[in-house]
Amino acid sequence: MTRRTVRRAAARRVIRRAQPRPVRRAAVAVAGTVAASLALAACGSGGSDSGDGGSLKAASCPKQPVTHWAQPPSGDGPHKVATATGEVEVPAAPKRVVVLDTAELDSALTLGVKPVGATRSDVDSGFLDYLPKDDVAGIKDVGRIGSPNLEAVAALKPDLILTNTVRDGHSYPQLTRIAPTVMTETTGYPWKQNFATHAAALGRIPQAKKLVAGYEAHVRQTTAALGGPAKARALRANVVRFVEGADTRVYGCQSYIGTVLDDLGTGPTDVVNGTKDGLMTELSTEQMNRADADAVFYASYGSPEKSKEAQVTSGPLWKNLRAVKNGRSFRVDDQLWIQGIGYTAADRILDEVRERLAKKG
Helix, strand or coil: CCHHHHHHHHHHHHHHHHCCCCCHHHHHHCHHHHHHHHHHHHHHCCCCECCCCCECCECCCCCCCCCCCCCCCCCCCCEEEEECCEEEEECCCCCCEEECCHHHHHHHHHCCCCCCEEEECCCCCCCCCCCCHHHHCCCEEEEECCEECHHHHHHCCCCEEEEEHHHHHHHHHHHHHHCCEEEECCCCCCHHHHHHHHHHHHCCHHHHHHHHHHHHHHHHHHHHHCCCHHHHHHCCEEEEEEECCCCEEEECCCCHHHHHHHHHCCCCEHHHCCCHHHCEEEECHHHHHHHCCCEEEEEEECCCCCCCHHHHHCCHHHHCCHHHHCCCEEECCHHHHHHCCCHHHHHHHHHHHHHHHHHHC
8 A cells, every 4th residue: 555545545534524525415416507507617717827837717616506494383392304314303492402513513503502412523622612612611522523422412311413424324223212313414515404404403494594694695795895796706715724644635616615615706726626526626745736726725634733734835836826925825723614514604704704805805
């Protein structure tokens, strides 16, 4: 086995912990719109080849799937929710909710529901740092994401469990014996539809729709701050992630952060075209010129030294990127931009995009 093979295998294990691959079903659902979106991307990219070897042409991003909302229950009794494992009957207004992944935690807190228990992230603080401390204070730690302590979950006597099959599909039979368990297929790319499922399970569909409308208004305000839709579409922004023991990633159209930037029209360059599931392109240190864009946002999963962030960003290839030379490379929080996955995280990301780019436009 070569060193490159070992690095790639390690990379895949890390990515499963930090952000799973998007659902193939979602990619199939949008396949019919790909041809049209390719034409739009070609017309609206306004990109040009970079003299440094990268490209500023827009990626060929498919149109995002439309979010489908369930009808709010008509009565005060239990109601059924469509999930990845079939219909599940849940209480009208769950009081003791346990969440087993970061997106589910973001959804619950965004909707004003404080879980009694949650799995912890692979960070020192346990829960992701972008979440307000008051909001997560008192939430019981029930183990690591992907391997929750089922005895700890049961001890909390939950009346609802929220998770997804990527993390906990193997534990579904045990979880259902503890409480009604609502699973989405995965996390990441279909986060907007997942939020609608979480809202249905929590009995908060009207509140959720208002929050989504607020986010969409925030997108329009941020787009206007970037100079309007046309200028935003002409601006290419790549999100680069350094990961310990792995090649560097450039995130694609069908990643969580890819959808947030796509909402602004400011998506990645065509370096991500043809990537598996539209999630990411992997680049070696010698290929960093391919990450170039009008703006580059970068983060590290792990320490900057062990992830090679320090080595790469101090090297000549990185320093010669157009984005770097133009003062448009920005270090961002990995927990917020990559791991968070939800409307609370997305609203904060929009604020950061506006702060970093609007005054430099």
